[in-house]
Amino acid sequence: MGPLGSRLRRWLPVAAQYGAVLGTGTRGDRIRGSTRVLSSRRRLRFSEGGFVGSAQSPTVHLTKSSQARAPLICQRMSGGLGNQLFQASAAMSLSRRLGGQLSFDLTRYERDKKRRFELACFPTGASEWIPNAAARPRPAELLKAIRHRRKLRWGWSGSVYRQPDFGYDPAFETLDGDVYLDGLFQSELYFLREENYVRQVFDLEPFASARVRDLAASWAGQDLASVHIRRGDYAENPKVLAVMGLLDDSYYERSINVLRQISPSLRLKIFSDDRDAAIRTCELHPGAEPVVGDTAIDDMYLMSKCRHHIIANSTFSWWGAWLGLPHGLTIAPRLHFSREKLRSVFIHDHYPKGWLLI
Template identity: 30%
Template sequence: MFQYAAGRACALRNNTELRVELSAYDRPPRGQEAARKFELPLFLGEVPTATSADLARINAFNHNRTYKAYNRGRKLLGLTPAYTYCQERVPMHFDPTILSSTGQLLYVDGDWQNEKYFTAIADELRRLFRPLGIETDAHNFQLSQELMQVNSVSLHVRRGDYINNEVHKPAPLAYYQAAIEKVKTEVASPLFYVFSDDIHWARQHLNFGEAACTFLDHNTGADSYKDLFLMSCCRHHIVANSSFSWWGAWLTSNPCKLVIAPSQWLAILQVQAADVVPDSWTIL
């Protein structure tokens, strides 16, 4: 979603079409990467993808001397480059280069996990990233309507693939308890809704005191993406160090939302939450 959002914003600035390159989904996960499926069609329908001809052109500009010389010539003449390769220089650190990148053909390579890459199209993304046909899912749609009518607070606990991961670690229990207490002091009559890939752990460890709490565990497997939609319908959020709940919180349209994020985003100290979360969110 981050890559699509940044790519779409870049394509619109350059008045061109966005095509996504899916080769990363064709290889097995590396190291401690989690296996992923390309699920944007669940939100967007048919997504234009890069063709073999597109990739051949990119390869030519990267390696063919004639193509390279032609591209340099256009730049020297002050013309729009025929090809621009825009790579995120430091993952999870905002890199403004993409915002000024131009080209008749652009290859945008990176994670782009910062809202500054796509703030200009925020309203459009909030319309696009809505599951197709969700209105026909009676249970989830009815629940979504209920979430929007109360002071709902989504709380996301991600554990599963984080437990034995050296890069990603679960947010500590102390973070969740501090976040719960902060919500209780700032939100009137909050109703907590817990989403997790380890709902048993969440039930056993989270303490909400007298506050109302519901543990949601009906969307599993291929339906997990519907939890993201339900999160987006909540008015406030306690997110995990996870892009899943990041998007659930970001997609919420409530202008007065309270969003709380953990201070440590990755287990490596070089990446803090401040590099990833919007300025308006609260970091604990």
């Protein structure tokens, strides 16, 4: 084996960290990778009318004829349920504007041991985009990508849009043709034009457990506020803590006092990944009670059934509030990130108009 081959062999384990997918095959047998429809079974085929159920052919190979049919919008998915909802909503909005097909790149979840893709149950109409192993790069190209920490997406022949910063980018509205989306898209401005459609697709009730639906029904007519206390990986991981920070008790005290002025009979429902924090909040506010669902969708569904919301610096409770009942007040933290991180990040696009920042 020559020097280049030896170097490549040494770098191969590292390549997986940057999205590299190696395989065999002949170049040209598919032009943009392949897709398979996202569902709990992932067993679908492509017909003239779109993707339909089938017990055969779980993988779809796109050809030049399918490229002419409609542009393909592919979103690189990452993070938990809240992050996924932002990414999928932006991609859905773009796909509908262009009249294109929608697909999700799930390769990050092959390496993420803590997160999983959670949107397969929703009727997004998306397929899974599978990198084209046949279009693997030459060894020298792979080594160059690794040195410069570039992520390679084998077989993608369209454009790649990387969100330039955390805020809303108006250039998103000018995208056209086949587009691979790489970003967080954590602003409703990316999908506001399709707000009603997004709410319809991500209706949580059909996918909540029967126990939780019964619990939500018992809340009907009550003046409730969800309070989300996010700790978990924020507190346990120093790198995450340096970026996100932790909201202190004063944020919650001030927010609850504001809501009490609006509704003296308000009852608090406490959602938290920190049991001790939830218990402490309940002790400070008589009548408050912790709420725990069986799944992330359960928790978000119960949040959405409260009229008012005190959200954390978390995309999870952002969506619990956004998908919630109308005519309530949502209070959000000005310190969405740590003070150090906020010096370089513009966050006001993150919150919808009408939300109160404290």
